[in-house]
Amino acid sequence: MARAVDERYAKRLPPGQYMARDFPVLHVGDVPRFDPTAWRFRVFGEVDSPQEFTWEQFLALPARAVTADIHCVTRWSKFDTQWTGVPTKYLFEVARVRPTARFVVAHGPFGYTANLPRALAEADDVLLAHTYEGKPLEPIHGGPVRMFVPSRYFWKSTKWCTGLELLSEDRPGFWETRGYHNEADPWKEERYW
Numbered sequence: 152m153a154r155a156v157d158e159r160y161a162k163r164l165p166p167g168q169y170m171a172r173d174f175p176v177l178h179v180g181d182v183p184r185f186d187p188t189a190w191r192f193r194v195f196g197e198v199d200s201p202q203e204f205t206w207e208q209f210l211a212l213p214a215r216a217v218t219a220d221i222h223c224v225t226r227w228s229k230f231d232t233q234w235t236g237v238p239t240k241y242l243f244e245v246a247r248v249r250p251t252a253r254f255v256v257a258h259g260p261f262g263y264t265a266n267l268p269r270a271l272a273e274a275d276d277v278l279l280a281h282t283y284e285g286k287p288l289e290p291i292h293g294g295p296v297r298m299f300v301p302s303r304y305f306w307k308s309t310k311w312c313t314g315l316e317l318l319s320e321d322r323p324g325f326w327e328t329r330g331y332h333n334e335a336d337p338w339k340e341e342r343y344w
């Protein structure tokens with residue numbers, strides 16, 4: 152029995168990954184202070200209707216829950232993490248993203264960015280998450296709002312995310328310009344290039 156369970160788990164673990172028991176914390180720089188009155192979330196760039204949400208407005212947007220495994224390039228994985236937030240797809244609809252917008256850059260503080268193809272960014276499991284396991288997302292894990300992109304190594308999931316920029320050309324982000332792989336698919340072990 153234990154063995155069957157182990158094998159099932161092994162299949163869920165991408166190559167070169169191990170299962171973390173806890174929830175590691177990983178980021179460059181300090182945890183930014185959250186001021187709910189000053190906080191804004193923007194959707195801008197190649198869009199016909201640029202958006203800027205206050206904290207109150209953002210919390211009132213439609214949200215969905217996603218349970219998924221996460222995989223960090225430093226080799227830890229965590230199974231069945233539960234997130235709730237605003238689907239990127241919804242934000243793109245509201246902002247009326249142009250057909251010419253083929254790439255997305257998520258903006259974090261201190262110049263942190265991560266790039267994604269638009270098609271991937273608007274998949275059903277991609278969220279601007281504000282809730283983790285039923286509670287407000289903790290500051291150390293990117294609260295009040297972080298990007299959540301379970302299909303890619305976790306550096307693509309920008310913590311303290313304050314905006315999505317739509318682009319017609321790809322623009323590599325913080326780690327992508329420092330040797331990390333542009334695509335970052337854990338099942339293909341796209342770690343570095």
Ligand SMILES: Nc1nc2c(c(=O)[nH]1)N[C@H]1C(S)=C(S)[C@@H](COP(=O)(O)O)O[C@H]1N2
Binds near residue numbers: 175177180224263310
């Ligand atoms: N703004 C910002 N987001 C970030 C990072 C960062 O340094 N700054 N690090 C990334 C990396 S490498 C990982 S593995 C995850 C870690 O998220 P966690 O601390 O919630 O586990 O955040 C990602 N998002």
Ligand SMILES: [Mo]
Binds near residue numbers: 177223224305306
């Ligand atoms: Mo990471």
